[in-house]
Amino acid sequence: MADFTLARGTTAHAELEISRSRFLGYARRIDSEAAARAFFSEIRGEFPDARHHCTALTVRAGVNPIERSSDDGEPSGTAGMPMLAALRGSGLIDTALVVVRYFGGIKLGTGGLVRAYTDAALATLQAARVVELKAIPAWELTVDAADAGRLHAGFEGHGITVADVVYGSDPQRPAEALFTLTHPDEDAFAAQLAALTLGEGKPRRISDRIVEVAQ
Incomplete structure (x- = not known):
């Protein structure tokens, strides 16, 4: 099953006006939950004069995700839970959502609040840059440092991603370079590596790397 979330380093934003109230x-x-709390505090700090800062989050934790929501002073069940429902419906994982409300003087009623917070949540999630998280096979390969530049160019020219390269990682072998390489096809990787290293490359399989694939 594919996993989808927001692109790292991005913040989605949407703004609605409903019956003179502004929903940001x-x-x-x-x-983590701690990261979500820090995000919520950041937004609260940007809008300290707003009446409500309602929140929802989902974060992976084993088989079942951790889910939290807060109405932040709105009538119980009219803000945080509708936002969490929108988050669940989006299929996104590891996502925190906050809706700031500036009261416009007109009461929306229970049903109106549920619709308003749902619409604000959906608009925000629709504005997000979504990525798919994919596990890609990864290897470590040790080579002579003198060959590292040539091999680096060769790897990238043949579709092998260089996730990292460290020179002199082993104090006993300072003239070596340690590559971390990824490729989606293990058989193709083996063939390309053999060609680039003239059969001398001895990669060591390591844990898959998680990469973001834009949607």
Whole structure:
């Protein structure tokens, strides 16, 4: 099953005006509840004079995700839960969502609040840059430092991604370079590596790397 979330380093934003109240929505990718709380505090700090800062989050934690929501002073169940429902419906993981409300003087009623916070949440999530998280096979390869530049160019020219390269990682072998390489096809990787290293490359399989694929 594919995993989707917001692109790292981005913040989605949308703004709605409903019956003279302003609803400002913000969403961001998170890795923990602590990161979500920091994000919520950041937004609260930007809009300290707003009446409500309602929140929802989902973050992976084993088999079942951790989910939280807050109405922040709105009638119970009219803000945080509708936002969380929108978040669930989006299929996104590891996402925090906050909707700031500036009260416009007109009461919306329970049903009106549910619709308003749902619409604000959906608009914010629709504005997000979504990526798919994919696990890509990865390897480590040690080579002579003198060959590293040539091989680096060769790897990238043949579709092998250089995730990292460290020179002198082993104090006992300072004249070596350690590459971390990824490629979606293990058989193709083996063939290309053999050609580039004249059969001398001895890669070591390591844990898959998680990469972002734009949608």
